[in-house]
Amino acid sequence: MQNRTYTADAEPGDSVTVAGWVHEVRDLGGIAFLILRDKSGKIQIKLEKDEMDEELVETGLDVARESVVSVSGDVKEEPRAPTGVEVVPEDIDVMAEADTQLPLDPSGKVDAELSTRLDNRTLDLRKDEVKAVFEIRAEILRSVRDAFRGLNATEINTPKIVATGTEGGTELFPITYFGQEAFMNQSPQLFKQLMVGSGLERVFEVGPIFRAEEHNTPRHLNEATSIDFESAFFDHTEAMDACEHVVKAAYEGVAENCQRELETLGLAEEFEVPEGEFPRLTYEEAIERINATGELDEQLVWGDDLPTEGERALGEDVGEHYFITDWPSEIKPFYIKDHDDDETLSTGFDMMHPRMELVSGGQREHRFEHLVAGFEQQGLDPDQFEYYTKMFKYGMPPHAGWGLGGERLVMTMLGLDNIREAVLFPRDRQRLSP
Incomplete structure (x- = not known):
């Protein structure tokens, strides 16, 4: 839309066209106000019934909440207005x-159950508090990507349709792939390991993972966002250093770039960036x-x-982020x-965050014979993973x-009660739409 001005940028003396949603209409008798909301905030539109064109005033008064409108007019200073300015319209x-009849109230004056909110996510995100969560989520993803690049890691994208599961077992979603059985990938683990054996050496990925676990808890999803890192010539202690750095x-990034969103969520004063090294406890400790x-x-x-x-x-x-190290071999994956x-x-x-696990990692087995033995010890057929294992013969x-669980990072950072509040369209046992 040409010549559109965001409401936050409207200054006294400007002639503007603002566009957005009708947040509310207040009719006070001889004067009325239409509150228009866009991505940047809200602005008051002043309707003087005796001073303005009758059709213009009627349009402003009769329009239903959440309708999309554009308003052209002059911006005037008005200390009593919510943002200190208002628009005197020439056209609506x-x-x-x-x-x-709206399925939920985007103004937030009337609460809605989480299931109703998720069924109507587009309307739900018109609420400032909900929108703030996803602005912060976007900043988290931008910040972690920048951190990975600062570690000289290359971003990759690995397949989400695979012939075998990363860890085997029953936690797989099977699909039909041109007459063959295939699965939605549980993790980019095997592929990112293959990439450290390539000329890339150090890689990261931010992408979806799929787990067919029949959980129904506030912290589990069946489709989640995984933030993954893998580096050649790293041991487990260096991997933990990188993990701490990225978190x-x-x-x-949120502290620096999301103050308005933190204020909207009531977190601005209590939000703290973790300081110092995260404690490292052994499993036994x-x-x-x-x-x-x-x-x-x-x-x-033990075990x-x-x-x-x-x-x-x-x-x-x-009481803070921490690592648990030196787990028993028998309860960790073959790799x-x-x-x-x-x-x-x-x-x-x-x-770990004090509330829950955020990250799982470790040094990988890079020796072919030991890797194959690990498959067999966990009851997996190495032949099904030949695309993976054979590359370990060629200099791994x-x-x-x-x-790192992306939604769990958002959830713990913002103190959300349910992980579904940290993802736009959750996928769990009950929810496949929208």
Whole structure:
């Protein structure tokens, strides 16, 4: 739309055309106000019934909330207006009339259930608080990409339709691919490992992953955004350093570029960029600290995975982002390398927010014979993964990396109650549309 001015840019003395949605209409008798909302904010349109063309005033008064309009006129200073200025209109064009019966209230005056909001996501994002979440999400993704580039990593895009699952098992969505069985990829793990063996050496990807887990919790999705990193000639400690750097960069980007959105969400004063190094606890230390809290009915023993209640108790005890390292080899995937001096310990690590796990990573097994043995130990057929394993015969360097849950990062950063609030159109057991 040519010559359009955003409402936030309208200055006294300007002649402007603003366009957006009708937020509300206030009829005060001899005078009325139409509040117009666009991406940048809101502006007051002044309708003086005795001073203006009758048809112009009627158009402004009769238009339904959430209709799309454009308004041309002069900008005047008005200290009593919400933004200190108002537009005295010369023309009001109703570009798209809205139904008077809205499925939810975009003004936010009337609350709606999360399911109703997700069913009507377009309307939901007209609310400032919801829009702020996705502006922040966009800044997080921009910041992590910049951080990866600062680490000299190359962005890649790997297939989402694959012949075999990354980790096997039942957590796969099968599809028909030209008469063959195929699957939606659980992770870019195997492909990004292949890329560190190429001339690229250090890579990252931001893209969807698919898990056919029958979860129905506030922190699980069946389609999620994974932020992945992999580097040749890195060990697990260097991978953790990179992980810490990228997560801090996400917080720094939001702090620097999203103050208005943080204010909208009521987080501006309490939002903090993590400082210092994230604590690194061994798995053994982690279960000892969880047991010491007394929050679990049964004490954890070596080899147990950490239950949600245990993660929560440990998170409250640590009180900041932290790593859990040196997991038992038996509970980490086949591609995670064991410590050279103790094969019962893996180089796998998790990076945790006090509320939940955000990252899983580790050093990878780069030796062909050990990799194949790892497949067999976990009951997987190495022949099904030949496209992957054979490349380890041709000079695969030591390497390490990790995957970070994008929605979980948004959720924990902003204190959201449900992970579905951090994704535009969630996919879970109940939701396939919109």
